[in-house]
Amino acid sequence: MTYVRNAWYVGAWAHEVPRNHPLGVQILNESLVIWRTDAGVLVALEDRCLHRLAPLSLGRCEGERLRCMYHGLLYDHSGRVVEIPGQNRISPNLRVRAYPVVQQHGWIWVWMGDAAAANEALVPPILGLDRPNHVFGYGQLDYLVEARLVTENLLDFSHITFLHSKSVPVSETWARERPRVREQKRGVRVDRWIRREGLYGMLNTESLVDTYLCCDFFVPGVLLITGGPYPLGTADVLEGRSPDDCREGDTFASHAVTPLTDKTARYFYMFGRRPQGDETAYEITDKECAFAEDKAMIEAQQRNIDANPNARFIATSADKAIVVFNRLIEKLLQEEHAPRSSTVCSGEAPSPVALR
């Protein structure tokens, strides 16, 4: 699996890890236990006891420590063994790997690479469940595919016209007009106007608007979508440039794709908007129908890939953002594997669409 390691991966939802409740997760083929101590410290350790490789995620939190519940070895939050029941001497080398871990936007992020290079400023600047004055809808989906196929699906929304023709009936503008694609420091921005159509190009509506849509992709596979309706003619007046105000996050969608193993991926999503009445949640059933369509198609695509190891993709002009993003990943991988610079992370995350 060629994924960047010096990056923050979404491992879980913040609410999945209350105090005293260890959670086992997989990221990049590695098993981790994430837990929160009594004092509220978030910890991520290798999920296997040194003694006989039992999972620590089946263990028991004891204050600031985690006990393996097979034969009782006790770990502190640096990953060190601090007790072996019935044995007085403990080698100071008995230690499992600890991963840098932070909580932001309602997600728990784990740094899978060189711990010395972990930099909280590199957490993608998305919007999430911690945004005030918003209502939310969210969920997750597991794919039996390489994570890159899910990321690449998000990088080319020309598929919306066809794949989601039933769940999200939109005009062919999505497929027939190309968005603007710009590389950022650790990401790619894909933005576009849809002129004189229903909001987001939706069919079956009489009220026409100009819609601006901005997709910010961040390494390793995280997406923030913002945008919304503008008066007819705005796009032409701006000559296709981004609007200055950009909706202030009235609505947003954040997605994260985490490789669990070589051929499995977890897709996390959150949608938010300012409430329009007294609703307390954002109903996203239509979006979840679309996700089911994505999953069916991409898993079938993966089966075709596996059955035809020599077959290659043939890029069309719709693949520009994919090409740019993958080139960026390639560059970061080379930096990671270059002997000297392995602890230096390339640049900082781009600012999201201006949010005040």
Add this chain to the structure above:
Amino acid sequence: MTYVRNAWYVGAWAHEVPRNHPLGVQILNESLVIWRTDAGVLVALEDRCLHRLAPLSLGRCEGERLRCMYHGLLYDHSGRVVEIPGQNRISPNLRVRAYPVVQQHGWIWVWMGDAAAANEALVPPILGLDRPNHVFGYGQLDYLVEARLVTENLLDFSHITFLHSKSVPVSETWARERPRVREQKRGVRVDRWIRREGLYGMLNTESLVDTYLCCDFFVPGVLLITGGPYPLGTADVLEGRSPDDCREGDTFASHAVTPLTDKTARYFYMFGRRPQGDETAYEITDKECAFAEDKAMIEAQQRNIDANPNARFIATSADKAIVVFNRLIEKLLQEEHAPRSSTVCSGEAPSPVALR
């Protein structure tokens, strides 16, 4: 998998492919989409879009064309890409493989080898659902085994006495007397008389007859069974030869075994007979019970084969038809792989039991 490619394989039932309804199938480890255009043309293409290997069988028929519903590439029925939404230039080399395909006897047959060698006359001359003045029973069954094990099961009916002793109680004649085995051009004929027993040797009946049974096996793995009762003594009068009239297809059974992958096979079957009253279908529950017995045994056999890669079969005298048929397959395979003759198919199908 060593299967003959220059042959017609049953891929589906004709009624599974109405207009505008693409169907994904597998044959010899290859994925195909079979569809019927508005004009009624039957088409079989490689089931993966050139762009990103999405299955075309999840696509949408548009008149004479088929659109991939991932990003919208449009294919004509030769397999050529004729539209890429949002892109003006299309390389003329963008083309997926098209397979020769025909409909006969209620089945859709696909030629898996050299298209130039495809010859409709080589479709096995079985009887099927298009036979007039008959009622039918039919179905299919998927096996988790190499197709050859299912074909070989059909080539030696001595198993009926034992394996089907509960579903089809017949005398031991099936096991203790050997049928006649004769090689044909692209097949093997196995025929026999069962003298002075219940019809087909069935136990628990008082009315005794002579039964003639003729099994015609065709490459790649297709079987037509015809035959029926004759007055006591007929077999002796004919000195064991085939009867001239051979029942005119009063009843028949046609079977086809298609390798889906190396270790999976689909078994298609149809039974027909002239209606004896006002019935509109041919009840085949007893036969389907027998098929379930076959499946349980052969899948267990496959597991033993897989667990014992060095174990070899030991032929008995009951295996004669298997030996002859496999020698024929071997010969055809050699012809296929001989550089010069790769587009020449060996001989023509044998005539079935004379049907007027």
Add this chain to the structure above:
Amino acid sequence: MTYVRNAWYVGAWAHEVPRNHPLGVQILNESLVIWRTDAGVLVALEDRCLHRLAPLSLGRCEGERLRCMYHGLLYDHSGRVVEIPGQNRISPNLRVRAYPVVQQHGWIWVWMGDAAAANEALVPPILGLDRPNHVFGYGQLDYLVEARLVTENLLDFSHITFLHSKSVPVSETWARERPRVREQKRGVRVDRWIRREGLYGMLNTESLVDTYLCCDFFVPGVLLITGGPYPLGTADVLEGRSPDDCREGDTFASHAVTPLTDKTARYFYMFGRRPQGDETAYEITDKECAFAEDKAMIEAQQRNIDANPNARFIATSADKAIVVFNRLIEKLLQEEHAPRSSTVCSGEAPSPVALR
């Protein structure tokens, strides 16, 4: 799989093999059919017909013989083919492997190694369902793990304190005090006193006793547990030695772990005790809850092992019996593979805790 072959493996329960009812089982990656003739002879043969590798366990008992129900080959209980329907000549070499097999303690034991070395005296001297004046509870469980992980779980009961803290709440004495470990001829004895606690260290009880517990492990992976309560102070009076009477088997537990394949194991267990009232069975629901905890932990452990092929166990002082038992297995394996001594089995089984 490096398991000793010259040993008796539990293949089935005696009551699973009535007359005329062949049973297919797996041991050490090999498929066997176990059956009992009309005369009551217990037979274990290779479970695949020589003809086409069909399983004989789908066959039919015919008196002293077993018929393959695919094409009817008939086997005697030495494994020789004695009939091929429709064929007069049978090579005398047509023979499947026969395994030495005996019934003891309610289990059927199969000798997987050199038949010449089979010695019924080497069946582990456990207690079982044939013990008079006892009531019983018993069952089995299949693990998706290497058998050795289950055996090693039984060899270190320090896990009871932690893993079974909910199903069997006991004191930490199990984990914090080490038992005595002594190698025997074909096994290991692990025994211990638990002083001044509830019976077996159980929490939440007011009546305190000294408990003696004796675990006898036998090759290949069989365990007899005996023991029980003694008056307070007995352990000190005996200076920690075993009591002479050792409860006479008032209660016992026998366990057997059989490797089915490299990564699957069957766990057989039986519990017995003298009835305390008029009960006819020994209720073991609490024990089966504990087994479910074992299974969840050990299967998770196996997944961690498989995902981390380079990770090694790190022994603690609790692993002493495991180390001793594995050294014994290693020694027996070397004897098996030494050219000269392959038919000589090392020593005899140790006497169990004295049972009068």
